[in-house]
Amino acid sequence: MYFYIILEKRRVKKMIWFEMKKIFLKRVNQVVLLVLLAIVLVGSFLTIRDVKCYREDGTMISGLSAARQLRKEKNKWQGRLTEEVIQQAVAENQAVNASAESEELMLAGRQNLEDIRELVNMGFSKIGEYDYYVCDQIAVDQAADLYEKRLSNLKEEIIGTEQQEKIVFSQKEKEFLIRQYENLKTPLFYEYMEGWKALLDSQYLPTLMIITIVIIGFLISGIFSDEFQLKADSIFFSTKLGRNRAVGAKIKAGFLAITAVYWSVMLLFSAIVLGVLGFGGAGCMIQTGGNWYSMYNITYFQDWLLTMCGGYVANLFILMLAMLISAKTRSTVVAITIPFALSCAPMFLGRVSMLTELMNLFPDMLLRISKFLDVFLVCEIGGKVFGLYLVLIPVYLLLTLMLTPLLYFGYRKSEVK
Amino acid sequence: MELNITNLTKEFAGMQAVNHLNITMGSGVYGLLGVNGAGKTTLMRMLCTLLHPTSGEITCDGKEIFAMDGEYRKLLGYLPQDFGFYPEFTVENYLHYIATIKGLRPVVAQKRVKEMIGAVGLKKAAHKKMKKLSGGMKRRAGIAQAMLNDPKILILDEPTAGLDPNERIRFRNLISELAEERLVLLSTHIVSDVEYIANEILLMRDGKLVHRGTAKELIDSMQQQVWKCYINKNEVGHLLKKYKISNMKSDAQGVEVRIISEEKPIPNAVLEEANLEDVFLYYFGEKAGEENDMV
Ligand SMILES: Nc1ncnc2c1ncn2[C@@H]1O[C@H](COP(=O)(O)OP(=O)(O)O)[C@@H](O)[C@H]1O
Ligand SMILES: [Mg+2]
Numbered sequence: 001m002y003f004y005i006i007l008e009k010r011r012v013k014k015m016i017w018f019e020m021k022k023i024f025l026k027r028v029n030q031v032v033l034l035v036l037l038a039i040v041l042v043g044s045f046l047t048i049r050d051v052k053c054y055r056e057d058g059t060m061i062s063g064l065s066a067a068r069q070l071r072k073e074k075n076k077w078q079g080r081l082t083e084e085v086i087q088q089a090v091a092e093n094q095a096v097n098a099s100a101e102s103e104e105l106m107l108a109g110r111q112n113l114e115d116i117r118e119l120v121n122m123g124f125s126k127i128g129e130y131d132y133y134v135c136d137q138i139a140v141d142q143a144a145d146l147y148e149k150r151l152s153n154l155k156e157e158i159i160g161t162e163q164q165e166k167i168v169f170s171q172k173e174k175e176f177l178i179r180q181y182e183n184l185k186t187p188l189f190y191e192y193m194e195g196w197k198a199l200l201d202s203q204y205l206p207t208l209m210i211i212t213i214v215i216i217g218f219l220i221s222g223i224f225s226d227e228f229q230l231k232a233d234s235i236f237f238s239t240k241l242g243r244n245r246a247v248g249a250k251i252k253a254g255f256l257a258i259t260a261v262y263w264s265v266m267l268l269f270s271a272i273v274l275g276v277l278g279f280g281g282a283g284c285m286i287q288t289g290g291n292w293y294s295m296y297n298i299t300y301f302q303d304w305l306l307t308m309c310g311g312y313v314a315n316l317f318i319l320m321l322a323m324l325i326s327a328k329t330r331s332t333v334v335a336i337t338i339p340f341a342l343s344c345a346p347m348f349l350g351r352v353s354m355l356t357e358l359m360n361l362f363p364d365m366l367l368r369i370s371k372f373l374d375v376f377l378v379c380e381i382g383g384k385v386f387g388l389y390l391v392l393i394p395v396y397l398l399l400t401l402m403l404t405p406l407l408y409f410g411y412r413k414s415e416v417k
Numbered sequence: 418m419e420l421n422i423t424n425l426t427k428e429f430a431g432m433q434a435v436n437h438l439n440i441t442m443g444s445g446v447y448g449l450l451g452v453n454g455a456g457k458t459t460l461m462r463m464l465c466t467l468l469h470p471t472s473g474e475i476t477c478d479g480k481e482i483f484a485m486d487g488e489y490r491k492l493l494g495y496l497p498q499d500f501g502f503y504p505e506f507t508v509e510n511y512l513h514y515i516a517t518i519k520g521l522r523p524v525v526a527q528k529r530v531k532e533m534i535g536a537v538g539l540k541k542a543a544h545k546k547m548k549k550l551s552g553g554m555k556r557r558a559g560i561a562q563a564m565l566n567d568p569k570i571l572i573l574d575e576p577t578a579g580l581d582p583n584e585r586i587r588f589r590n591l592i593s594e595l596a597e598e599r600l601v602l603l604s605t606h607i608v609s610d611v612e613y614i615a616n617e618i619l620l621m622r623d624g625k626l627v628h629r630g631t632a633k634e635l636i637d638s639m640q641q642q643v644w645k646c647y648i649n650k651n652e653v654g655h656l657l658k659k660y661k662i663s664n665m666k667s668d669a670q671g672v673e674v675r676i677i678s679e680e681k682p683i684p685n686a687v688l689e690e691a692n693l694e695d696v697f698l699y700y701f702g703e704k705a706g707e708e709n710d711m712v
Contacts, residue, residue: 007523014517018514232500237467238466238495239490239520240491240519240520241517241518242490244486415469416462
């Protein structure tokens, strides 16, 4: 019996191996994989290049050397951003403004406190009317209210008045948001975090996620339909295991291909960007960076985990669906369009305002989590309120698990036409 | 090993491709002979569990084959009429893959793949990619995959189609070697494919079995006789309209025709011994496929 189980496992492994061979020996697939690799490299280069800083003489540099200099300068502020520290930063900012001889020298002189400037700008601008110059004008005393202002803005501006045309939250949702805000531990810890900001707060990651899912779509869309397209189906389905384990092996191969390519791309991209710009700031709350009003009380590292896992779940779901379509329509081409349609189309459809709320539930939302963490997307289930993503991720994971038997039993019954 | 086909029917959009077929087969070589569209492929697909019958059933030693599932397919070797491969696999890879999904144990698979590559003469091409193989080589690879699991039931759908005459002869020899101790069902629209190697010939027309028997029994079953006559070229048209002509040879003076007819078609006709080609013409009203036609 034991021997039999080992034998079975080896057999299934071998089948998966052959299925992977079918995928990765296909010329188109090799080409798109190379394209993907190139895109990752170019993407990380562009991401890194977006980090810029001024040298003392007012000239600008970017990339690795900019990151080095910024780390040195910004870590001057490393530590808790207490009221005193914030006031000190605001005062220093205004002093630099007053004394600098040129615009460039001013920017160079205050770039070490740019992140704190940003917090003050966000914290004291009117909601929805971000003002870059707030920090330059604010009274130093007033700046000390930064953290209180965040909560009072939430209460009065964001969820407060009902006549606002913004989303109106239910009582439970309001309580949830306030609780989340109150739970943010202040004063925030600050250190240099350009690497994480470049990785998670820029537009490159969501774009890369979409490209990745479309390209994995190419890889997996033929797993089921190619048997028919190649006319290999007659032999496949007339073999002993062709209607059971060999189908299982196909599903597993798809799962493996998705997992391997997705994580390779994401880890490679993250490793290059963080490797060059630095891992520092992993422990900073995301509010400290560009997500001041976020209701998610997580660090940048947790943001990364959430974004990556969410993206992975979206990949699993959308690509599993593509495989199901590939099995049903027997067309590789139709299957290829699925990830494209599901990851890109909602962006255009989203402009139709009637659909917006529904659109928030679409799986493509999981492809750009880090960009949506400061949006108030909440969701009420059984009287409890959750941040939307904490619901979407498990729901789509569950849906993926439900698609699997559909795929298995649907394909298993295929007839030859 | 006994395959029992009872009242088997397959309908496509109101057309009965296989029509209430009843056949019992034990071990031996069966030649399924019929013109294109007779329903041979449809029947074979049902035998390979690739199509569900509209009605009727197929049993293997008394058990319904679809219910037997993997246990039945384990016994099966199938060479489809029109099939493809994974283009980037080498022959050896491909056979290993099929061996795996046929459920062969790794050690056995290793041995069988080697044996079959040798048996079908693909040793030199073993490391060639499938997409680089010629038509004949592909068909040989097809036979090899069908034989991997040493099937008790071997189903070959037009295995000689597309082969040149030499390959065809080699193929027939290969098949008769493989035929021992199993049930081989071989379909063709070419008489000579089955004339010598089939123990029994099944004549199929419009989804029905019109006759079955040995070559001799089929020849004896003809109600008409075969005549050879020598005529002028201008008489050919007239005879073609009136009789079934199974063969024609022309020379400078005239034409030698082979006519199937109950009575003497013309006064100087000579009675001839009937062969299987004549039987084909007699039952199907059209000529059998040529030896060297390319389908
Ligand atoms: N999948 C199908 N859909 C519709 N008609 C079919 C299908 N397969 C076969 N047929 C029809 O059934 C008849 C028998 O076809 P087939 O079994 O391929 O004959 P053979 O193999 O003897 O040439 C033909 O008329 C063919 O057109
Ligand atoms: Mg056919």
